Amino acid sequence: MTQGEPMIRLDELTKRYPGQEAPAVDAVDLDIPEGEIVILVGPSGCGKTTTLEMINRLIEPTSGRIFLQGEDVTHVDADQLRRRMGYVIQQIGLFPHQTIAQNIATVPRMLDWDSTRISNRVDELLDLVGLDPERYRDRFPKEMSGGQRQRVGVARAMAADPPVMLMDEPFGATDPITRERLQNEFLHIQEDIRKTIVFVTHDIDEAIKMGDRIAILQEGSRIAQYDTPENILSDPADEFVEQFLGSGIVLKRLNLTRITDIDVAVAEWPTVAVDTDVDAARRALREADQSHLLLLDGDRRPQRWIGMRDLEHHRELSSAGTAVEATIDQRATLNDALQEMLVSANGVAVVVDRSGAYTGTVDLDTVTAAIREMRTAAVQRDRAQVSSERDPA
Amino acid sequence: MTAITADAPISGTGRRVMRLARYIGVPLFVVAVCTAMYVYVQGQELDSIEGRIINAPNIQGAAVEQIQISLWATLLTLVVAVPLGIALTRPWARRVTPYIIAIANAGQGIPAIGLLFIIYVLWVRNGARATILGMAVYAVLPVLRGTMVGLQQVDAGVVKAARGMGMSKRAVLGRVEMPLAVPILLTGVRTALVLTVATSVLAAFIGGGTFGGFITSGFAQSRPLAVAVGSVGAAALAVMADWIGGIAEDFLRPKGL
Amino acid sequence: MSVADYLARRWDTVLELTIEHLIAVALAIGIATVLGVLLAVLVYRSDRSVALSLVSINVLFTVPALAFFSILVILVGLGWTSAITVLAIYALLPIVRNTITGLREVDPAIVRAATGMGMSRWARLFRVELPLAYPVIMSGIRVSTVLIVGIATIGAYVAGPGLGAELFGGLAALGTARAPAQITVGTGAVVLVALLLDAVLALITRVTTPRGLR
Numbered sequence: 033m034t035q036g037e038p039m040i041r042l043d044e045l046t047k048r049y050p051g052q053e054a055p056a057v058d059a060v061d062l063d064i065p066e067g068e069i070v071i072l073v074g075p076s077g078c079g080k081t082t083t084l085e086m087i088n089r090l091i092e093p094t095s096g097r098i099f100l101q102g103e104d105v106t107h108v109d110a111d112q113l114r115r116r117m118g119y120v121i122q123q124i125g126l127f128p129h130q131t132i133a134q135n136i137a138t139v140p141r142m143l144d145w146d147s148t149r150i151s152n153r154v155d156e157l158l159d160l161v162g163l164d165p166e167r168y169r170d171r172f173p174k175e176m177s178g179g180q181r182q183r184v185g186v187a188r189a190m191a192a193d194p195p196v197m198l199m200d201e202p203f204g205a206t207d208p209i210t211r212e213r214l215q216n217e218f219l220h221i222q223e224d225i226r227k228t229i230v231f232v233t234h235d236i237d238e239a240i241k242m243g244d245r246i247a248i249l250q251e252g253s254r255i256a257q258y259d260t261p262e263n264i265l266s267d268p269a270d271e272f273v274e275q276f277l278g279s280g281i282v283l284k285r286l287n288l289t290r291i292t293d294i295d296v297a298v299a300e301w302p303t304v305a306v307d308t309d310v311d312a313a314r315r316a317l318r319e320a321d322q323s324h325l326l327l328l329d330g331d332r333r334p335q336r337w338i339g340m341r342d343l344e345h346h347r348e349l350s351s352a353g354t355a356v357e358a359t360i361d362q363r364a365t366l367n368d369a370l371q372e373m374l375v376s377a378n379g380v381a382v383v384v385d386r387s388g389a390y391t392g393t394v395d396l397d398t399v400t401a402a403i404r405e406m407r408t409a410a411v412q413r414d415r416a417q418v419s420s421e422r423d424p425a
Numbered sequence: 426m427t428a429i430t431a432d433a434p435i436s437g438t439g440r441r442v443m444r445l446a447r448y449i450g451v452p453l454f455v456v457a458v459c460t461a462m463y464v465y466v467q468g469q470e471l472d473s474i475e476g477r478i479i480n481a482p483n484i485q486g487a488a489v490e491q492i493q494i495s496l497w498a499t500l501l502t503l504v505v506a507v508p509l510g511i512a513l514t515r516p517w518a519r520r521v522t523p524y525i526i527a528i529a530n531a532g533q534g535i536p537a538i539g540l541l542f543i544i545y546v547l548w549v550r551n552g553a554r555a556t557i558l559g560m561a562v563y564a565v566l567p568v569l570r571g572t573m574v575g576l577q578q579v580d581a582g583v584v585k586a587a588r589g590m591g592m593s594k595r596a597v598l599g600r601v602e603m604p605l606a607v608p609i610l611l612t613g614v615r616t617a618l619v620l621t622v623a624t625s626v627l628a629a630f631i632g633g634g635t636f637g638g639f640i641t642s643g644f645a646q647s648r649p650l651a652v653a654v655g656s657v658g659a660a661a662l663a664v665m666a667d668w669i670g671g672i673a674e675d676f677l678r679p680k681g682l
Numbered sequence: 683m684s685v686a687d688y689l690a691r692r693w694d695t696v697l698e699l700t701i702e703h704l705i706a707v708a709l710a711i712g713i714a715t716v717l718g719v720l721l722a723v724l725v726y727r728s729d730r731s732v733a734l735s736l737v738s739i740n741v742l743f744t745v746p747a748l749a750f751f752s753i754l755v756i757l758v759g760l761g762w763t764s765a766i767t768v769l770a771i772y773a774l775l776p777i778v779r780n781t782i783t784g785l786r787e788v789d790p791a792i793v794r795a796a797t798g799m800g801m802s803r804w805a806r807l808f809r810v811e812l813p814l815a816y817p818v819i820m821s822g823i824r825v826s827t828v829l830i831v832g833i834a835t836i837g838a839y840v841a842g843p844g845l846g847a848e849l850f851g852g853l854a855a856l857g858t859a860r861a862p863a864q865i866t867v868g869t870g871a872v873v874l875v876a877l878l879l880d881a882v883l884a885l886i887t888r889v890t891t892p893r894g895l896r
Contacts, residue, residue: 090798114800125795129813129892139799172894188799198798443733451741533828534876536835538846539869542853546862623746627836630853640752644840649756656749667744 037102038063039196039228040087045096047082056082058252059096065245066195069222069229073239074249074256075276080232083253084198087230088114101195115139118189118197118227122204124181126173132158132184133169139192157187160221179210186218190225199231203238212368215242216361220386236277240265240287241365248273261288285406286366291383291394294366294402301326301380301393306335306350314343324378327353332389334359334382359384362391366402369394444675451668455661462657469650478642478651484658491625491635491662494553498560498621503614506565510572511598526573532566537624545631552633560621567620568613575609576602608678615670622666626659636662685870688863696848700871703844706834707879710766711827714773719819721774722781723807732782743775747836755840765834765842772833773826780822784815817895820887824880831876835868845871 047057072080085091155165161183257269268274302320327336338353346352358376372381541559549555629637639655725731754764838846848868
C-alpha cells in the first residue's frame with residue numbers, strides 16, 4: 033500500500049433491497065485513513081450498520097467497490113476477506129461451549145498458526161484487555177460478567193492481528209459505568225496498537241469521545257459531514273448536523289479535550305507517602321499553604337485527603353481525613369472530569385495514570401479556563417474567516 | 426407413536442407449505458395409496474382363502490371395529506387423564522407433582538403389547554374390551570403428562586393478575602388457566618387419538634379384530650396379499666386420524682395463542 | 683407359576699433376548715442418528731424443506747408398527763433387517779425434529795459473530811452450530827430410544843429380535859401355568875431396558891456436554 037493511500041476506500045457503495053424504493057445505502061464514497069478510528073454515526077435506520085457490514089461483505093453490495101489496502105476486494109472470497117478484519121458486535125457472540133482461550137484462538141486456528149504461537153497470543157491479548165490470563169483462560173463465557181465478555185470480544189477480534197477492525201456498537205450492551213471504563217481502556221489500547229477502526233454508534237457523545245474522524249450519516253447512509261470532531265463541533269455543515277449534535281455543543285467540546293492535553297496542576301496539592309509520621313505531615317501542610325494533603329500509598333496511588341484538623345485528632349495518617357472518591361484516568365475527557373468533580377467532597381478530581389498512580393488534580397477553575405480558551409480560539413477563527421472573506425488577499 | 430418432541434420454529438412461508446402439505450398432501454397421499462391397493466386387488470384372482478379374508482364386508486367390519494375401539498379408548502383416556510392432570514397441578518398437590526411426572530416419564534418405556542397381553546391374560550378375557558382398557562392405560566400417561574406440563578406452563582404472572590383482580594380459584598381455572606392451556610390439551614387429545622388408533626391394530630393378537638386381523642390371518646395362512654391389505658388399511662386409518670387431529674388442533678385453538 | 687420360578691428356569695433365554703433387544707435398539711438408533719442428523723443439516727436452513735421433511739416423516743411415524751413391520755417383511759423378508767429398518771424409521775422423527783429445532787435456535791448473534799470472523803459455512807456448522815445444538819439433539823435421541831424399545835417388541839411377531847418373543851410366546855401358551863409369568867417377565871424386562879438406556883444416555887449427555895453449556 034502506497035504512502036497516503038487510505039486503508040479502506042468505499043467507492044459508490046450501494047445497497048438496494050428488493051421491493052424497497054429508496055436504497056438502504058446510497059452510493060457512499062468514503063476514505064478511511066490508516067491507523068485512525070472513524071465513526072459512522074447517525075439516527076436509527078440511516079444505514080450505518082449496513083455500510084459497515086458491506087465492508088466485510090456480510091451484506092453483499094448491490095453496486096460499487098470496496099478497496100482494502102489498495103486492493104479491490106469487492107469480489108474476492110468473503111470468508112478469506114473476513115479473516116483479515118477484526119469484527120466486534122454489540123451482542124458479542126462469544127461461543128458459549130468454548131473456553132475464553134478457545135474463543136480468542138478462533139481466527140488464528142483458521143489461519144493454521146501453531147499451538148505455541150496461539151497460546152502466547154491468547155495470553156498476550158488477555159493481558160492487553162485487562163484480564164489475568166491465569167484466571168480467565170479456561171473460564172467459560174457464562175461465568176463472566178458483561179463487561180468482561182465485551183473485553184474478550186475485543187480480544188478475539190484482535191487475535192490474528194488484523195490491520196482493520198470493524199466494531200458495531202461494541203460497548204452498547206453495558207451499563208454507563210462499565211461502558212465508560214471500556215471506552216477509556218480501548219483508547220489506551222489503541223494508543224499502542226494504532227489499528228484502523230471503523231466504529232458504528234448511534235451515540236454522538238461516544239462518537240466525539242472515541243473518533244479521530246466522524247462521518248455523520250443521514251438516510252441512505254448519505255454523508256452529511258465527514259471531519260474531525262473538533263471541526264464538526266466548531267463548524268456544523270448544516271441544520272441536520274446541528275440537530276444531531278444536539279444542544280450543549282460547548283459541553284460536548286469538553287468531551288474532546290483530554291486531561292493530558294491541558295496543564296494539570298501537579299504541584300498545587302502537597303502529597304505525603306503513607307509511612308510519613310504525623311508531625312512531618314503537619315509541617316509539610318503548613319509549608320505548602322494549602323488546606324489539605326493528599327496521602328499516597330506505596331504505589332503512589334491516592335488514598336485520602338487530610339486536613340489540618342484531621343492531623344490534630346489522629347496519630348495514624350492512614351485513618352485520618354476522608355477517603356479519595358473522585359479519581360479519573362488521565363485519558364478521560366474534561367467532561368468526565370467535570371462529572372467526577374461534582375461528586376467529590378471538595379470539588380477536585382484526582383488524576384491518575386494507567387496504573388492508578390497520582391499525576392495531578394483538576395478543579396472547576398481548570399475547566400472554566402479551558403472553556404474560555406476554546407471560546408477565544410473560536411472567536412479568533414471566525415474573525416479571521418470574516419476578514420478573509422471580505423478581502424481575499 | 427406419539428408426537429413428543431418440540432415444534433420446530435418455522436416462519437411464514439414454511440408454515441404455509443406445512444399447512445398445505447398437511448391439509449391436502451396427506452389425505453391425497455392416503456387416498457392414492459388406498460386406490461392403488463384397491464385397483465391392484467380388483468385386478469387379482471383371489472383364491473379361496475384370500476377371498477375369505479379380503480372382501481368388502483370384512484374390510485368395513487375391520488375399519489368399524491378399529492374406529493370403535495379407538496374412540497372408546499380415547500374417551501376413557503381423556504376422562505381419566507385430564508381431571509387427574511388438573512388435580513395434580515393444584516397447589517396442594519405440588520409436592521407430589523414431580524414424582525408423578527417422573528413415573529409418567531418412566532412409563533413411556535412400557536411396551537404397548539406387553540400392557541395389552543397382561544390385561545388380557547390376567548384380567549379381561551375379551552379381546553375388544555381388553556384392548557380398550559390396555560390402550561387407555563397406555564395413553565393415559567402421555568396425555569396426563571401433557572396436561573400437567575401445559576397447565577404448569579400457564580404464565581404464573583397471568584394467574585396472579587387474575588387472582589389479584591378478585592377472581593376465585595375456580596374462576597381462574599375455568600376462565601384463565603384452561604383456555605390458555607387449550608393448545609397443550611388439544612395436542613394431548615390428538616396424541617391420545619393417534620396412539621389409540623395406531624395401537625388398536627394390536628387387538629388382533631387377542632381376537633379383537635380390526636385390520637390387524639387381516640395381518641394375523643394373512644401370516645397364518647401365508648397370504649401376503651391379505652397382510653398387505655391389512656397393513657394399508659391400518660396405516661390409512663391411523664394417518665387419517667392424525668390428520669383429523671391436526672386440523673382440530675389448528676382450528677380449535679383460541680385466537681391469539 | 684410365579685415370576686421368580688419362571689426366571690429361575692428360563693433366565694438364560696431371557697438374558698439372551700434382552701441382549702438381542704439392546705443390540706437391535708442400539709443399531710437402529712445409530713442408523714437413525716446418522717441419517718436424521720444428516721437430513722436435518724441438509725434442510726434446516728430452508729423453511730420449505732423443513733416443512734416438507736417434517737410432514738413426510740410424520741406420516742411414516744403415524745403408521746402402526748405392526749403394519750409397517752408387515753409391509754417390510756413382505757418386501758424384504760423376515761428377520762433382523764426388516765426389524766431394524768422399521769425401528770430406524772420410527773426413531774427418525776424425534777431426532778430430525780430436535781436437530782432442526784436445536785440448529786435453528788442457536789443465538790443469531792453467535793452465528794453472526796462466527797460469519798463475521800470468516801468461518802466458512804461448514805466450519806460454522808461443525809464448530810459452532812452443532813455443538814450448541816448438541817443437548818437438544820441428545821434429548822431427541824433419548825426420546826427415540828425409549829420409543830423404539832417399546833416398538834421393538836412388536837417386531838418379534840415377524841421374527842424380529844428381542845424380548846417380544848417372550849410376550850408372544852406367553853400369549854401362545856395361554857392357559858398354561860407359565861403364560862402370565864412369561865408375559866410379566868417379558869414386559870418387565872422391556873421396561874427395565876428402556877429405563878436403563880434412558881439413564882445411560884442421560885449420563886452420557888451430562889458428561890459430554892461442555893461445561894459452558896450446562
